[in-house]
Amino acid sequence: MTDGSGTGRGVDGAAGEPDPRDERVRDSRVGEKVSAGSSGLHDVTVLDGEILATAVPVRSQWRLVVRRFLRHKLAVISLLILVLLGGMAMFADVISPYEFNPQLDAATLKQARQSPSWDHLGGTDKLGRDQFTRVLYALQKSLLVGLGVAIISVIVGVVIGSLAGYYGGWVDQAMMRFTDLVLVLPALAVLLILATNPDPTFFGLIDLPPATEVSGMIIVISILGWMPMARIVRGEYLSLREKEYVEAAVAAGAPARRIILRHLLPNALGAIVVFGTLAVGLAIITEATLSFLGAGIQLPDVSLGNLISDAESTVGTDLSYLIIFPGLMLFLVVLCVNFVGDGLRDALDPRAVR
Amino acid sequence: MKEALLTVEDLRVEFHTDEGVVNAVNGVSFAVAAGETLAIVGESGSGKSVSALSVMGLIEKPGRVVNGSINFEGRELRVLAERDYRKLRGGDLAMIFQDPLSSLNPAFRVGDQIAEALLTHSYDKKIAARRQAAVLLDQVGIPHAGDRARDYPLQFSGGMRQRAMIAMAIANKPKLLIADEPTTALDVTIQAQVLEVLQEAQRETDAAMLLITHDLGVVAGMADRVVVMYAGRIVEEGTLDELFYDARHPYTRGLLDSLPRLDSDRRQPLRTIPGTPPSVIDLPPGCALAPRCAYVQDRCRTERPELESVGGGSQRSACFRAAELPELAAAREVARA
Numbered sequence: 290m291t292d293g294s295g296t297g298r299g300v301d302g303a304a305g306e307p308d309p310r311d312e313r314v315r316d317s318r319v320g321e322k323v324s325a326g327s328s329g330l331h332d333v334t335v336l337d338g339e340i341l342a343t344a345v346p347v348r349s350q351w352r353l354v355v356r357r358f359l360r361h362k363l364a365v366i367s368l369l370i371l372v373l374l375g376g377m378a379m380f381a382d383v384i385s386p387y388e389f390n391p392q393l394d395a396a397t398l399k400q401a402r403q404s405p406s407w408d409h410l411g412g413t414d415k416l417g418r419d420q421f422t423r424v425l426y427a428l429q430k431s432l433l434v435g436l437g438v439a440i441i442s443v444i445v446g447v448v449i450g451s452l453a454g455y456y457g458g459w460v461d462q463a464m465m466r467f468t469d470l471v472l473v474l475p476a477l478a479v480l481l482i483l484a485t486n487p488d489p490t491f492f493g494l495i496d497l498p499p500a501t502e503v504s505g506m507i508i509v510i511s512i513l514g515w516m517p518m519a520r521i522v523r524g525e526y527l528s529l530r531e532k533e534y535v536e537a538a539v540a541a542g543a544p545a546r547r548i549i550l551r552h553l554l555p556n557a558l559g560a561i562v563v564f565g566t567l568a569v570g571l572a573i574i575t576e577a578t579l580s581f582l583g584a585g586i587q588l589p590d591v592s593l594g595n596l597i598s599d600a601e602s603t604v605g606t607d608l609s610y611l612i613i614f615p616g617l618m619l620f621l622v623v624l625c626v627n628f629v630g631d632g633l634r635d636a637l638d639p640r641a642v643r
Numbered sequence: 644m645k646e647a648l649l650t651v652e653d654l655r656v657e658f659h660t661d662e663g664v665v666n667a668v669n670g671v672s673f674a675v676a677a678g679e680t681l682a683i684v685g686e687s688g689s690g691k692s693v694s695a696l697s698v699m700g701l702i703e704k705p706g707r708v709v710n711g712s713i714n715f716e717g718r719e720l721r722v723l724a725e726r727d728y729r730k731l732r733g734g735d736l737a738m739i740f741q742d743p744l745s746s747l748n749p750a751f752r753v754g755d756q757i758a759e760a761l762l763t764h765s766y767d768k769k770i771a772a773r774r775q776a777a778v779l780l781d782q783v784g785i786p787h788a789g790d791r792a793r794d795y796p797l798q799f800s801g802g803m804r805q806r807a808m809i810a811m812a813i814a815n816k817p818k819l820l821i822a823d824e825p826t827t828a829l830d831v832t833i834q835a836q837v838l839e840v841l842q843e844a845q846r847e848t849d850a851a852m853l854l855i856t857h858d859l860g861v862v863a864g865m866a867d868r869v870v871v872m873y874a875g876r877i878v879e880e881g882t883l884d885e886l887f888y889d890a891r892h893p894y895t896r897g898l899l900d901s902l903p904r905l906d907s908d909r910r911q912p913l914r915t916i917p918g919t920p921p922s923v924i925d926l927p928p929g930c931a932l933a934p935r936c937a938y939v940q941d942r943c944r945t946e947r948p949e950l951e952s953v954g955g956g957s958q959r960s961a962c963f964r965a966a967e968l969p970e971l972a973a974a975r976e977v978a979r980a
Binding site for chain 1: 699701729730731732733734737738740742745746747748749750751759760763764808811812
């Protein structure tokens with residue numbers, strides 16, 4: 290996608306030949322060793338009175354990942370934007386001098402229908418409420434929903450995918466047919482029903498928060514959100530478990546739990562993180578869709594979806610900035626999330642060396 | 644001879660494939676004692692790797708051990724529960740795989756992988772296991788072992804990775820070390836070093852070693868006794884000297900003749916064994932080598948020769964003409980000249 294990732298992969302591809310590369314690694318290490326002499330970075334391991342190890346600062350995997358990520362310009366910019374927006378959303382009450390649901394008194398109403406200005410960055414709506422403030426509060430909810438759904442989907446998907454992919458056979462069959470079953474549900478219809486369900490306790494069986502709250506919304510979207518992750522993890526495991534290092538681990542007597550957690554999971558991490566981030570974006574869109582359709586988080590609480598829905602009638606009028614601003618925000622956030630996912634994919638590939 | 648540590652008897656392994664049942668290993672018996680190295684030699688598909696995997700209990704699904712006994716220290720491994728087998732693997736039974744490039748997990752540090760092997764069996768403290776991992780890496784000749792332990796496999800060269808694999812295999816002082824083509828993926832200069840490390844490791848732990856290879860050069864340098872496999876069966880076995888200086892099976896002779904020698908006439912092309920190995924799905928009724936054999940008789944095509952003692956020592960050969968083979972070969976040599 291960017292120059293960074295392209296050249297990065299090209300170089301990694303050439304890593305097939307190990308020997309010359311190793312020489313290079315060693316050479317550079319010798320240099321580092323010298324330069325590190327005064328920096329206090331070295332530690333000396335003395336074993337049986339013999340010095341086995343001196344002083345070469347080893348680049349940690351973590352630092353390699355960060356470095357590869359930083360090379361992905363678009364992802365870095367996207368991450369900065371997300372951090373900025375996230376920070377603004379979380380501290381909306383500090384940043385904005387207005388309330389998102391102010392007392393609708395004469396003073397407020399007098400501010401109604403103002404186009405964007407330095408006083409009201411996003412303009413004001415028909416009731417004089419500051420749109421910028423409302424979008425920040427809405428963003429807060431959307432981001433929470435996105436993160437919450439992604440976390441739950443990843444956990445559920447990884448557990449199901451791991452078991453199915455590692456054990457295969459009837460475990461795989463049972464879990465994947467169940468996954469298929471959930472996948473073929475008409476998602477939007479089911480989501481609408483769940484999100485508008487007046488009895489989230491399901492006749493007192495479980496105690497779920499209502500979908501009009503953020504936590505309720507997270508649960509509803511997660512119910513239909515974990516399947517892609519489960520399939521991806523299963524697929525990764527199916528190919529990874531044929532690797533020789535897994536066979537070698539089995540031959541070394543490693544139990545199933547350790548093979549799953551130590552050998553398979555870290556190697557599948559790239560795919561998990563990428564699809565986890567994409568799940569954030571997808572969940573934000575799903576939440577907005579549901580809110581737009583009148584389910585989920587309800588006014589006077591704001592979400593990006595119900596702000597857009599609320600401003601629907603302004604399209605084509607001089608108030609159309611009311612729909613453009615939250616719409617652009619939604620677009621920007623999801624786009625940034627996806628770019629960050631891209632950057633992470635390149636950075637986390639455990640097979641890449643640099 | 645010392646008492647055998649591992650005795651495999653009449654082992655049969657089948658693989659059920661779409662094309663039919665593959666008799667990968669067809670009644671193979673061998674034994675190996677502590678401190679001894681037994682080489683299993685054969686070309687691809689002869690069943691040598693499958694024999695090794697059977698000992699480790701790692702034959703997977705389409706494959707099945709259908710007959711025979713695998714006796715390790717007086718215990719029958721074929722009836723061992725998976726739990727108990729797991730305790731043996733990496734502990735008393737260790738295996739070194741062919742391809743060091745893919746046998747190390749790219750996602751974690753070499754030292755940690757060795758430490759993991761230690762933690763599975765003999766250590767319970769992570770820090771101690773890590774220290775021991777560095778000691779092991781040093782033992783297999785990795786410079787700056789303490790530092791290199793913190794490297795990832797991709798930062799290692801091929802030879803270093805195979806050393807690391809050896810370190811991992813000997814970590815728990817195994818009684819039996821199975822090396823499945825340990826040097827095939829390495830270039831020749833590194834091969835010699837790795838074999839030396841392997842021998843050193845064996846000497847220190849007094850382990851029995853099963854060396855699976857197709858490289859007779861490796862066999863000559865490492866083995867005490869040799870088993871030659873062809874199409875899932877043992878065709879000849881004996882001590883290293885017996886086989887190298889007095890081979891009594893046309894296949895073994897063919898393998899030896901196909902090696903380049905310093906004293907051979909360089910204008911002559913290398914001798915090869917004509918033809919290809921038979922498909923192990925439907926083996927011919929007679930000797931499996933019959934279609935490729937220079938000394939074939941009518942009898943060989945209908946009747947399968949059994950392994951029988953020949954030459955007065957421990958040597959055994961599965962050839963009807965084993966006793967007269969040296970003369971036959973000499974006569975052929977004269978005819979050729």
